[in-house]
Every structure is written in structure tokens, then in C-alpha cells.
Amino acid sequence: MSHRNQTLGEFIIENQSAFKYTSGELSRLINSIRLAAKVVNHEVNKAGLVDIIGTAGDTNIQGEDQQKLDVYANDTFIKTLTKRNIVCGIASEEEDDFISINSQDENHQNKYVVLIDPLDGSSNIDVNVSVGTIFSVYRRVTPVGTPVTIEDFLQKGNQQVAAGYVVYGTSTMLVYTTGHGVNGFTLNPAIGSFYLSHPNMQFPENGRIYSVNEGNYIHFPKGIKDYIKYCQMEEGDRPYTSRYIGSLVSDFHRNMIKGGIYLYPKSSMNAKGKLRLLYECNPMAFLAEQANGKASDGFTRIMDIQPSELHERVPFICGSKNMVEKAEEFMRNA
Ligand code: AHM
Ligand code: MG
Numbered sequence: 369m370s371h372r373n374q375t376l377g378e379f380i381i382e383n384q385s386a387f388k389y390t391s392g393e394l395s396r397l398i399n400s401i402r403l404a405a406k407v408v409n410h411e412v413n414k415a416g417l418v419d420i421i422g423t424a425g426d427t428n429i430q431g432e433d434q435q436k437l438d439v440y441a442n443d444t445f446i447k448t449l450t451k452r453n454i455v456c457g458i459a460s461e462e463e464d465d466f467i468s469i470n471s472q473d474e475n476h477q478n479k480y481v482v483l484i485d486p487l488d489g490s491s492n493i494d495v496n497v498s499v500g501t502i503f504s505v506y507r508r509v510t511p512v513g514t515p516v517t518i519e520d521f522l523q524k525g526n527q528q529v530a531a532g533y534v535v536y537g538t539s540t541m542l543v544y545t546t547g548h549g550v551n552g553f554t555l556n557p558a559i560g561s562f563y564l565s566h567p568n569m570q571f572p573e574n575g576r577i578y579s580v581n582e583g584n585y586i587h588f589p590k591g592i593k594d595y596i597k598y599c600q601m602e603e604g605d606r607p608y609t610s611r612y613i614g615s616l617v618s619d620f621h622r623n624m625i626k627g628g629i630y631l632y633p634k635s636s637m638n639a640k641g642k643l644r645l646l647y648e649c650n651p652m653a654f655l656a657e658q659a660n661g662k663a664s665d666g667f668t669r670i671m672d673i674q675p676s677e678l679h680e681r682v683p684f685i686c687g688s689k690n691m692v693e694k695a696e697e698f699m700r701n702a
Contacts, residue, residue, distance in 0.1 A: 376402055376542065376553045376562035383548070394505070394530060397454050397480055398544065401503055404448040405534040405542055406560060408441045408487070408501065412536045415493050437493055438462060441486035441501065449482060456508055457481040457516035459678055461488075461647040466678065468515045477512050480505055480529070481520045485647040489615030498537035500617025504651035505530040521678060525650030525671030532655065533617045543569065543621070545658040550624075566625075571661035575627025575688040576605060579612045579619045587635035591666065591702030595631075595695045616643065620652055620686065624659055629687035629695060633666070641683040645675050649684045662692040666699040 374382075377399070384395045415437060442462040449455050450469055456478040459466040470476040485502040492499055506527055508520040532544025540555040542562050552566030578599045585593065599608045611628070613619050619630050634641045643649050653663030653670035663670040663686040673682060685695050 374564045376564070379551065379553070379564055383546075393454070393479060394546065396452070397449070397482070397505060398530065398532075398546075400448050400452050400454050401445070401532070401534075402542060402562060404445045405501060405540070406555070407444050407448075409534070409536055409540045409555065411440055411444075412437060412487075412493070412499065416496060438487040438490040445484055445486050445501070445503075454478065455480045455482050456512070457520055459483045459521045459646065461485040461644060461679070466516065466518065466521050479507050479512055481508055481516060483521060483646050483651075485644070488617055488648065489613075492613070492615050497613060498535055498615055498618040500536065500615065501534040502617060502648055502651050503530075503532055504528055504646065504654070518678070521646065522675045524674055525645075525653055528650060528654045528671075531651035533620075533651070535617045535621050537618060537621075541565070541621070543655065545655055547654075547658065550655055550659040569624055569659050571624050571656065571659050571688045572627035573660070573688055574605075574690045575623065575629065576608045577611050577623055577626055577628030578608050578631070578691075579610070579623060579628060579687075580631040580633075581612060581614065582610070584635050584637070587637050588633050589635075589666075589699070589702065591699035592631065592633040592695075594702060595698040598694070598698065616648060616652065620655075623687045624656075624661065627688045627691075629685065629691040631695065632684045634683045638681065640681040642681060643684045645670070645673060645680045645682040646678060649682055649686075652684075652686055656686050660689065661687055662689045664692055664696055666696060 380395045380398055442460055446458055449458055457466055457468050483504045487499055488502055489499045506523050507529055508516055510517050510520055530546045534542045541552050543552040550569040551564060552569055553562035554565040555562050623630055632641050632643050649670050656663045665683045666685055685692055
């Protein structure tokens with residue numbers, strides 16, 4: 369039973385038995401992400417001090433090289449998951465290829481692979497706007513004890529065993545699902561612990577917020593243009609409110625709490641949209657569905673799309689169920 373004031377550590381232990389395969393491996397994995405998130409949070413919080421403590425490429429007072437924050441976040445998550453011997457493979461939005469862990473060691477029995485966008489929305493860091501980490505976990509499909517292959521990563525989103533995000537915002541939160549609903553934990557920075565602050569998060573079925581980069585309007589497909597016009601029309605509870613941070617994690621988080629829809633459609637500039645199926649869309653889709661929301665490419669459920677490459681992009685429409693269904697209706701009828 370979850371209750372408020374519970375720490376993330378306690379919650380993980382208490383809910384471990386709800387997993388199908390209870391070896392504790394998935395719990396250790398979530399714990400590692402929790403740890404890396406705290407380390408990255410500490411660094412992200414100092415971003416405004418960049419003129420004082422140095423920029424990327426400089427050497428800091430301890431003689432350490434300063435890294436760009438997205439590189440730092442990437443290294444931190446990869447090191448934490450690798451050194452603690454938790455997973456058999458990692459793929460990151462920041463890396464060209466996947467990383468196989470302990471592929472030489474036949475006794476290496478780890479079952480899970482992680483896909484991660486270590487610092488999404490990083491162009492927002494310089495202006496003190498929230499950024500996030502997104503992660504997605506699958507059971508490998510190739511035999512344990514052998515090196516992972518691309519097949520282990522190119523799985524449909526409906527095979528995910530866990531997914532979540534960290535939002536480094538006005539407060540830092542870790543929100544995740546293991547397929548039993550979505551729970552949100554807020555970091556108490558004084559103590560360094562995440563506390564269960566948002567149990568059983570749910571998208572309201574209807575919402576009044578639409579989030580899309582309207583600067584690209586002219587390049588959008590007709591169905592999306594029609595849906596945007598529908599959002600702006602005066603009728604019933606419309607016009608809706610437009611809110612676009614340009615940081616997927618933050619836009620998603622707000623829409624889940626308040627009710628809303630996020631759209632990153634394809635356009636005449638990006639034939640498949642901008643967002644990555646494996647690192648961004650699938651984990652957000654899993655969270656959305658676990659929170660009674662919906663995620664689609666306009667026609668197809670995101671989690672039913674068969675990926676064909678690691679860095680594949682896909683149009684993304686995600687949020688309150690009735691809003692996503694309305695947008696799909698406009699796409700079908702365009
Ligand atoms: P990134 O992975 O390069 O950070 O890009 C992803 C981000 C999302 O967080 C955000 O929703 C989107 O890009 C914003 O894109 P745009 O500036 O084109 O509206
Ligand atoms: Mg990204």
C-alpha cells in the first residue's frame with residue numbers, strides 16, 4: 369500500500385512483489401536511476417552559475433574538466449547503471465550506438481536493457497527553464513549471458529516493463545511506472561530523499577490545454593492545422609489555452625496534472641516529426657496509458673509501432689484521452 373510521506377526507497381521495496389519476476393533486479397535498476405537523478409539534479413541546479421564556475425571545456429577549481437550538462441547527464445546515468453552492474457545494455461539519445469555491458473562475461477545474468485534521453489530539452493538550460501531525463505526499460509529478448517544485440521533495443525513500446533522521467537523544475541520530481549499505475553516522488557533537497565507526493569497520477573479525460581510549437585503551423589499536415597483551429601474556436605469549453613514550454617517532460621507533466629494534449633507532428637521540414645520513438649515517445653506513451661491518457665502518431669498507437677532503428681523519429685500526439693481521440697479524428701478526416 370502506498371502512502372504519502374513514504375520515501376521512494378521504501379516504495380520500491382514495498383512494491384517489489386507486484387512485479388512478475390521478483391529477483392529484485394528491476395528494483396535495483398530504479399534505485400540506480402534515483403541515485404543518478406540526484407547527482408544530475410545537483411549539477412543542473414548550478415547551471416546559472418556557469419560564468420562563476422566555468423563553462424564547458426574549462427577546468428574547474430578542483431582541476432576537473434567542466435562538461436556540458438547534457439554530456440554530464442549522459443555520463444552519469446551510463447556510469448551509474450554500468451558500474452553497479454544492473455543492466456546488460458544501454459542505449460542513449462546521446463550515443464550513436466547501444467552499449468553492451470559485460471558482454472565478455474558468461475556469468476552476467478542481467479536481464480534488462482535501458483533506453484535513456486539523459487537531458488531532454490537541454491536548449492532550455494541557459495534560460496533557467498525546466499529540463500528532464502526520460503527512461504525506458506525492457507527485458508532483453510536474446511539469451512542472458514550473451515552480448516546484447518540491436519534486437520534487444522528495437523522492441524515495441526508495449527513490451528516496456530518500466531518507464532519514467534525526472535523533471536528538474538521548480539522542484540525535482542521522479543515519476544515512473546512499472547505497469548501498475550503512475551506515481552510521482554518529489555525530492556526534498558535538504559535531506560536528499562524523494563517522497564511520494566503524487567500517488568496514482570491520472571490524466572483528466574478532458575482537458576483545456578494544447579501544447580504545440582505553433583511557429584511551425586504553416587508546415588503542419590492539414591489534420592493538425594484543422595485540430596489547432598478547432599482548439600481555438602469559440603464553442604462549448606473552447607477556445608482552449610495554449611501552453612508550450614518546449615521541454616517535453618515539463619509539458620507532459622503539466623498536461624497530466626491539469627488535462628491537456630501535447631503535439632509534435634510531422635511537418636514539411638521534418639518528415640517524421642522531431643521526437644525519438646525509443647527515447648522520448650515510447651516511455652511517455654507508457655506513462656500516459658498507465659495514467660488513463662493516450663499516445664498516438666495521429667493514426668496508430670505509439671506503443672504498437674515496430675521500431676526499425678535506434679534513433680527513429682515519429683510524430684507524437686499525447687495526453688488526455690478525449691483530446692487525443694479528437695485530434696486523431698481530424699487526422700483521419702483531413
Ligand atoms: P532534444 O532531445 O534535442 O532536447 O529535443 C526534444 C525537445 C522536447 O523536449 C521538446 O518538446 C521539443 O524538443 C521542442 O522542440 P521545438 O523547439 O522544435 O518546439
Ligand atoms: Mg530529447
